[in-house]
Amino acid sequence: MSSSCIVIATFTPKPDHYDEVKRVLLEVSPEVHQEEGCELYALHDEVDGTLVLIEKWSSRELWQAHLALGTVTRIQKGVEGLLEGDVEVREMYGVTGTSYPESL
Numbered sequence: 811m812s813s814s815c816i817v818i819a820t821f822t823p824k825p826d827h828y829d830e831v832k833r834v835l836l837e838v839s840p841e842v843h844q845e846e847g848c849e850l851y852a853l854h855d856e857v858d859g860t861l862v863l864i865e866k867w868s869s870r871e872l873w874q875a876h877l878a879l880g881t882v883t884r885i886q887k888g889v890e891g892l893l894e895g896d897v898e899v900r901e902m903y904g905v906t907g908t909s910y911p912e913s914l
Contacts, residue, residue, distance in 0.1 A: 814866055814867065814869070814903070814904065815865075815866070815867040815870045815872075815901060815903065816865070816867075816901070816902045816903065817863075817864075817865040817866075817873060817899060817901055818865075818900040819862070819865065819897055819899045819900075820860055820861070820863075820897065820898040820899075820900075821835070821861040821862070821897055822859075822894040822895060823860075823892055823893060823894070824892055824893060827893075828861075830889075830892055831861060831888075831889050832853070834885060834888035835853050835861060835885065837888075838881045838884055838885055839851055839853065841881050842881050845875075845879065845881070846872055846875070847867045847868040847869060847871075847872025847876070848865070848866075848867060848872075848876070849867065849868055850865060851863065851864075851865050852864050852865075
């Protein structure tokens with residue numbers, strides 16, 4: 811298993827709140843890129859209107875440290891009341907022996 815931590819966070823905005831949710835995520839993104847261990851923090855649009863953050867952290871410990879920082883609190887406060895439900899967060903690791911370029 812790879813020691814890099816890959817995280818997929820899915821945000822489903824309520825109707826008419828897509829732009830607000832996207833703005834919050836984009837505003838915080840440059841700061842997250844400066845956090846220790848952040849190798850990738852990229853926002854994507856899904857075809858169904860959900861917003862997906864794809865993250866790569868150098869270790870689980872550094873991802874967990876990120877969760878306790880002000881950037882995550884600002885995201886939580888910024889999207890409060892604007893989502894259909896909770897943010898879906900998936901944590902995963904590459905499987906040793908598979909094609910898994912270290913650049914990902």
